[in-house]
Amino acid sequence: MTDQPTQPANSAAASLEVIDEAVRAELTSLRESIDNIDAAVVHMLAERFKATQRVGRLKAEHKLPPADPERERAQITRLRELAAGAHLDPVFAEKFLNFIIAEVIRHHEAIARA
Amino acid sequence: MTDQPTQPANSAAASLEVIDEAVRAELTSLRESIDNIDAAVVHMLAERFKATQRVGRLKAEHKLPPADPERERAQITRLRELAAGAHLDPVFAEKFLNFIIAEVIRHHEAIARA
Numbered sequence: 589m590t591d592q593p594t595q596p597a598n599s600a601a602a603s604l605e606v607i608d609e610a611v612r613a614e615l616t617s618l619r620e621s622i623d624n625i626d627a628a629v630v631h632m633l634a635e636r637f638k639a640t641q642r643v644g645r646l647k648a649e650h651k652l653p654p655a656d657p658e659r660e661r662a663q664i665t666r667l668r669e670l671a672a673g674a675h676l677d678p679v680f681a682e683k684f685l686n687f688i689i690a691e692v693i694r695h696h697e698a699i700a701r702a
Numbered sequence: 703m704t705d706q707p708t709q710p711a712n713s714a715a716a717s718l719e720v721i722d723e724a725v726r727a728e729l730t731s732l733r734e735s736i737d738n739i740d741a742a743v744v745h746m747l748a749e750r751f752k753a754t755q756r757v758g759r760l761k762a763e764h765k766l767p768p769a770d771p772e773r774e775r776a777q778i779t780r781l782r783e784l785a786a787g788a789h790l791d792p793v794f795a796e797k798f799l800n801f802i803i804a805e806v807i808r809h810h811e812a813i814a815r816a
Binding site for chain 1: 725728729732733735736737739740741742743744745746747748749750751753754756757760764773777780781784785788789790794795798799801805
């Protein structure tokens with residue numbers, strides 16, 4: 589029975605502590621890449637909100653409505669196409685944009701009330 | 703009454719069609735920046751999911767649980783700090799990471815079932 593595992597590394601109870609060193613090293617490397625990407629995305633989003641805050645002030649000054657459904661539809665169509673080209677699930681890309689737009693509209697409403 | 707508006711550009715019913723050309727140009731410029739940032743973020747997220755798919759396969763192969771609460775707590779703490787440094791609302795940054803992690807766990811569960 590040489591294909592029987594000799595230690596419990598493959599059991600359902602295996603934790604990061606008991607998995608072998610090569611697997612742990614690969615997991616650490618992947619997580620470092622994920623952390624780098626997250627830092628980049630956070631900084632891109634900070635810049636994005638700077639732009640949308642300016643849009644919000646412009647809209648408030650000119651009494652334009654905080655939401656713009658036509659613009660949002662165009663953004664969603666474009667982002668779904670970009671996502672497909674990047675092999676990212678277009679459904680997720682749309683959910684992501686809706687998540688961001690909801691936050692932006694919350695900001696615009698706060699600016700309009702101020 | 704010289705401070706009375708002479709045309710309806712400032713009325714609540716004003717639309718992008720009737721606001722003046724300078725405002726429209728500024729809005730267009732800001733929206734182009736937002737679209738550029740969104741394209742960058744979509745491509746960063748595509749790369750992020752490539753990394754998390756590899757993590758998912760590694761976890762499935764080694765029978766590790768799809769979610770890792772300790773890792774998630776460390777990610778949230780780090781991202782809130784990065785957000786504060788970039789003048790991004792840390793509460794939003796945490797919501798954003800939770801939104802992404804929920805999608806990642808959905809992927810990991812699908813890999814583990816496959």
